[in-house]
Amino acid sequence: MEITPPIAIILLSNTGWQTARKLQELYPESLTHGLAGRVEGADLTFQQTAQHLKELYQSSTPIIGICASAILIRCLAPVLMDKNTEPPVLSLGDTGTVVVPLLGGHHGANEKAAEIAKHLKAVPAITTASDLQFNIALDSPPPGLTLANPEHMKEFAARLLQGEKVKLLGDNQWLEQSDLPFSTEADLTIEVTTRDIPGDAGKLVYHPRLISVGVGCERSCDSEELISLVKSTLKENKLSPLSVGGIFSIDLKSDEHAVHEVARYFGVTARFFDAKTLEAEKDRLINPSSVVFSEVGCHGVSEGAALAAAGRTGMLIIPKVKSKRATMAAAISELPINPSRTGKMQGKLSVVGIGPGQEPWRTPEASKLIHEATDIVAYGLYTDLLGKAATGKIRHDFDLGEEEKRVRYALDLAAEGKNVALISSGDIGIYAMATLVFELIQIEEKPEWDRLDIQVTPGMSALQAAAARAGAPLGHDFCTISLSDLLTPWEAIEKRLKAAAAGDFVVAFYNPVSKKRRTQLHAAKAILSEHRPATTPVIVARNLGREDETVKILPLADLDPEKVDMLTLVMVGSSESKITSTNSGLKSWAYTPRGYAGKMTLSKKEF
DSSP states (O other): OOOOOOOEEEESSGGGHHHHHHHHHHOTTOEEEEETTTOOSOSEEESOHHHHHHHHHHTTOOEEEESOHHHHHHHHGGGOOOTTTOOOEEEEOTTOOEEEEEEOGGGTHHHHHHHHHHHHTOEEOOOOHHHHHHSOOTTSOOTTEEESOGGGHHHHHHHHHTTOOEEEESOOHHHHTSOOOBOTTOSEEEEEOSBOOOOBTTEEEEEEOOEEEEEEEOTTOOHHHHHHHHHHHHHHTTBOGGGEEEEEEEGGGTTOHHHHHHHHHTTSOEEEEOHHHHHTTGGGOSSOOHHHHHHHSSSOSHHHHHHHHHOTTOEEEEEEEEOSSEEEEEEEOSSOOOGGGSSBOOOEEEEEEOBTSOGGGSOHHHHHHHHHOSEEEEEHHHHHHTGGGGTTSEEEEEOTTOHHHHHHHHHHHHHTTOEEEEEESBOTTSSSSHHHHHHHHHHHOOHHHHTSEEEEEOOOOHHHHHHHHHEETTSSOEEEEEOOOSSSOHHHHHHHHHHHHHTTOEEEEESOOOSSOOSHHHHHHHHHHTTSOTTOEEEEEESTTSTTOEEEEEEGGGOOGGGOOTTEEEEEOOTTOEEEEETGGGEEEEEOOOSHHHHHHHHHHHO
16 A cells, blocks of 8 residues: 655745644644755755755655745646646745645645645635535545546536536435535436446546455465456456455465455555454355365355455355456445455564664665554664654554563564564664564464564664764775674674684674673774784764764774773774875864775876
8 A cells, every 4th residue: 555755844944933833733744844054953954945846746745835836836847747646735835824735636735725724724725626616626536436537537527617517326425515516417427336337528437445355365376366366257247446445365365475466456455354253254155165164264265355344234246256276256335445444454564774863864765664654663762763753653662681572572563463663773684683583483483473574674784874974994894793792602702803803804893882791892902903003093983873973083092992882883993994184174084995096006107
């Protein structure tokens, strides 16, 4: 299911902050985007207004600009292509007295204009003709209803505005409560139906999502087989695919690729029921099977899932149909099917590294997965670092030292059908939680964990952040070593230290010290000092990406392990690492040459 990005509130000056804060009261997940050098305290900053607005628009981000409408129009004009896919774009003045929906009027802009106007006690400047005259946007039906022929909307609306009447076939409250000029003797027609019928310039066809499709298949069934079975069966029964409200199956199939592919094909979500719920539909099955019952605990998967999704007042309209390795059935519900409230989704566990802390260092993929998640599992400080990105999520905070408990909880929560984000600072795959996820899955062998949709996304590690802040110390071969002997014997750590020292690697130390563990960094310094000069540059980086960040470059001889804590990364250069400086702020930089300068010198000599 497509997830809409958080609303972007655009600020070009500090004078719009009062209106911006009121907008964030209305839309808590929204983010403020401020022009660098002119706006202070925004969630995100940008340098080029036009480029930033175009990127937001092209990523389908709803935009509310606290600025002149002309600015938004000029900036977005080069990327305006298809009115059917544009996101909502609105403008307000600094005082928020007038709300103007500029683009995406029938994709949420008109609705948001009305919401904002009510919240701010402002005037909504809605100019869409059909909205104003008939109190309805015919090309923007509510959830659960789809316009089958939007290409005919323009001519149909023009005839309405010229005074023609319209005949309504079928029932729908949204249409019935409008101010459309209904008449049984009209030439124009609006039909609401699950049948697959054509529309034209004189007839708009709306399909309510009343059909639940239940599916079953053998393990690793080809997705094309299942898609073809559902498509052809609907076609044979003259049912519109736009009336499919969801694809449903038993929870044992929640990890089945074919089931998710057929759901994607029909633009809906796949949802799942346990065997007990499906068995409750036994008395309504047309094709109960004792064989199926012996295998999965219910007498019918496809018929049972279709009926369970349609509810007790629904009825089976297509009994079980079989292909070589798959089955499907369909039921019809009295009300549009809301998949988010029917069955449960395949559990998802996103294993997310959020970087050192600040939002600009968080990857877009990590931000997307956090936005999609319903629940966040993390050490409490990491969730705090997310700021507004955690708004609206259910927090499950754990203390330091509870790593295994934390991962088990995240896996179990996802197995309940939740979308869970397991969060760690830095890169979650480097000395962090990702490895524990897979270790526990292998050891425990829990079927419910095996069916999860698991995605690991990287974050900027402290290693990368420290190197970038200091210059380019990782320009040649390097390694990382954790000095924590909580899980690794000191003998093994010492062996690796000696190997890294002998190999002349740049070495980044994670977990250098703790309150109870003070000797390891002293030992590491002594081992490295045997193989590289006392002037070797050392980077001591603390609280990277946060307000109290400090990054110091000092010679190895001056490294004092007693001034290092768990929030610090220590990076020791190789014997080739150097320090240079620039005039701007008398800044020192550490770098490890890889030989490029030597090659350039050699090339000049050759010629």
